[in-house]
Amino acid sequence: xxxxxxxxxxxxxxxxxxxxxxxxxxxxxxxxxxxxxxxxxxxxxxxxxxxxxxxxxxxxxxxxxxxxxxxxxxxxxxxxxxxxxxxxxxxxxxxxxxxxxxxxxxxxxxxxxxxxxxxxxxxxxxxxxxxxxxxxxxxxxxxxxxxxxxxxxxxxxxxxxxxxxxxxxxxxxxxxxxxxxxxxxxxxxxxxxxxxxxxxxxxxxxxxxxxxxxxxxxxxxxxxxxxxxxxxxxxxxxxxxxxxxxxxxxxxxxxxxxxxxxxxxxxxxxxxxxxxxxxxxxxxxxxxxxxxxxxxxxxxxxxxxx
Ligand SMILES: *[C@@H]1O[C@H](CO)[C@@H](O)[C@H](O)[C@H]1NC(C)=O
Ligand SMILES: *[C@@H]1O[C@H](CO)[C@@H](O)[C@H](O)[C@H]1NC(C)=O
Ligand SMILES: *[C@@H]1O[C@H](CO)[C@@H](O)[C@H](O)[C@H]1NC(C)=O
Ligand SMILES: *[C@@H]1O[C@H](CO)[C@@H](O)[C@H](O)[C@H]1NC(C)=O
Ligand SMILES: *[C@@H]1O[C@H](CO)[C@@H](O)[C@H](O)[C@H]1NC(C)=O
Ligand SMILES: *[C@@H]1O[C@H](CO)[C@@H](O)[C@H](O)[C@H]1NC(C)=O
Ligand SMILES: *[C@@H]1O[C@H](CO)[C@@H](O)[C@H](O)[C@H]1NC(C)=O
Ligand SMILES: *[C@@H]1O[C@H](CO)[C@@H](O)[C@H](O)[C@H]1NC(C)=O
Ligand SMILES: *[C@@H]1O[C@H](CO)[C@@H](O)[C@H](O)[C@H]1NC(C)=O
Ligand SMILES: *[C@@H]1O[C@H](CO)[C@@H](O)[C@H](O)[C@H]1NC(C)=O
Numbered sequence: 505x506x507x508x509x510x511x512x513x514x515x516x517x518x519x520x521x522x523x524x525x526x527x528x529x530x531x532x533x534x535x536x537x538x539x540x541x542x543x544x545x546x547x548x549x550x551x552x553x554x555x556x557x558x559x560x561x562x563x564x565x566x567x568x569x570x571x572x573x574x575x576x577x578x579x580x581x582x583x584x585x586x587x588x589x590x591x592x593x594x595x596x597x598x599x600x601x602x603x604x605x606x607x608x609x610x611x612x613x614x615x616x617x618x619x620x621x622x623x624x625x626x627x628x629x630x631x632x633x634x635x636x637x638x639x640x641x642x643x644x645x646x647x648x649x650x651x652x653x654x655x656x657x658x659x660x661x662x663x664x665x666x667x668x669x670x671x672x673x674x675x676x677x678x679x680x681x682x683x684x685x686x687x688x689x690x691x692x693x694x695x696x697x698x699x700x701x702x703x704x705x706x707x708x709x710x711x712x713x714x715x716x717x718x719x720x721x722x723x724x725x726x727x728x729x730x731x732x733x734x735x736x737x738x739x740x741x742x743x744x745x746x747x748x749x750x751x752x753x754x755x756x757x758x759x760x761x762x763x764x765x766x767x768x769x770x771x772x773x774x775x776x777x778x779x780x781x782x783x784x785x786x787x788x789x790x791x792x793x794x795x796x797x798x799x800x801x802x803x804x805x806x807x808x809x810x
Contacts, residue, residue, distance in 0.1 A: 558597020771795035
């Protein structure tokens with residue numbers, strides 16, 4: 505521990521100062537540093553928002569005053585910043601406290617498969633740090649507030665709010681600022697309104713959209729012509745109408761298309777469908793389309809399920 509520098513200085517320094525210096529040295533030399541009081545307070549506030557019989561025994565390790573980097577479900581970076589809160593399937597009951605937004609270095613929040621209720625604090629979706637937000641399989645309800653597109657771009661890459669009880673108009677303009685979005689899963693809720701048309705235009709890496717099992721209406725005006733990275737498009741079991749979008753044939757990375765159980769009109773255009781050469785699943789059952797299956801579907805070499 506003792507450097508020649510310290511050994512040399514030792515004689516000339518008073519004892520109390522030396523004690524402090526040694527402690528400072530120990531502090532900076534420790535491999536993982538203590539999380540800040542603001543961070544442990546944000547987590548304690550989240551714990552306090554849970555019901556006493558629904559805190560998944562987190563309170564055994566989440567004790568205020570101890571290093572929150574060592575708490576169950578918490579991962580920190582080497583400088584002691586909380587980066588991950590991973591609490592899937594812990595039997596959590598109660599509300600999600602917006603205090604988590606005060607974890608300013610949080611990258612991943614996973615609260616999937618619990619019994620959380622109330623609304624999803626919209627601050628978490630609009631977070632300046634979170635890249636993966638998953639709250640699927642809970643009892644969350646209410647609307648998702650729209651974000652004004654004057655805001656700067658958000659870091660969010662993966663959003664999974666599926667299998668909850670969300671209702672109301674699905675946000676349309678929020679997706680103008682999620683320029684890093686890769687996957688959006690809002691399936692199995694009760695969202696209404698149109699499918700947002702600007703996702704691919706603004707997020708060049710967008711790859712996965714699952715809006716199935718909702719009450720979306722209107723046509724599939726997804727701006728699909730810009731969806732060059734889109735691999736999965738699942739919008740089955742909604743109230744969609746209109747024709748298949750022209751841009752579909754430009755989304756040549758598509759591997760999985762599911763439009764089943766809708767009220768679409770028109771026919772499957774045989775002169776273009778073969779361009780989707782990556783297709784492995786094409787599910788059009790009760791989609792509302794008429795006419796025969798074009799022979800060119802036979803040119804889709806990877807197709808496994810029709
Ligand atoms: C945690 O403890 C500190 C003092 O050690 C206190 O200031 C803070 O309010 C406590 N936080 C919560 C959420 O109880
Ligand atoms: C955690 O909460 C449970 C249920 O409320 C309680 O029985 C237990 O004593 C608490 N544990 C701690 C360490 O506070
Ligand atoms: C975040 O922390 C600040 C300062 O501690 C506090 O005033 C604010 O209420 C916290 N925000 C939330 C959403 O808890
Ligand atoms: C969240 O956790 C669940 C259960 O471990 C897992 O299946 C899911 O993929 C995770 N979500 C994300 C976005 O990583
Ligand atoms: C939620 O959706 C994301 C994005 O597709 C995915 O990574 C994650 O595994 C899904 N979670 C569950 C529990 O299926
Ligand atoms: C969306 O989430 C649901 C869980 O609610 C999961 O079953 C489904 O596979 C996910 N969709 C995709 C495309 O990952
Ligand atoms: C939809 O969510 C409910 C619970 O909210 C769940 O029981 C059901 O399995 C989910 N359905 C699908 C298709 O994921
Ligand atoms: C989809 O609906 C919009 C608005 O109602 C309309 O302007 C557009 O022409 C429709 N597109 C198709 C392909 O039907
Ligand atoms: C599809 O791509 C072609 C060639 O790049 C382009 O001319 C056409 O406008 C695109 N169609 C749509 C609907 O974006
Ligand atoms: C969707 O269709 C179902 C059955 O046809 C109908 O009961 C429901 O009201 C429709 N929802 C919307 C939002 O149009």
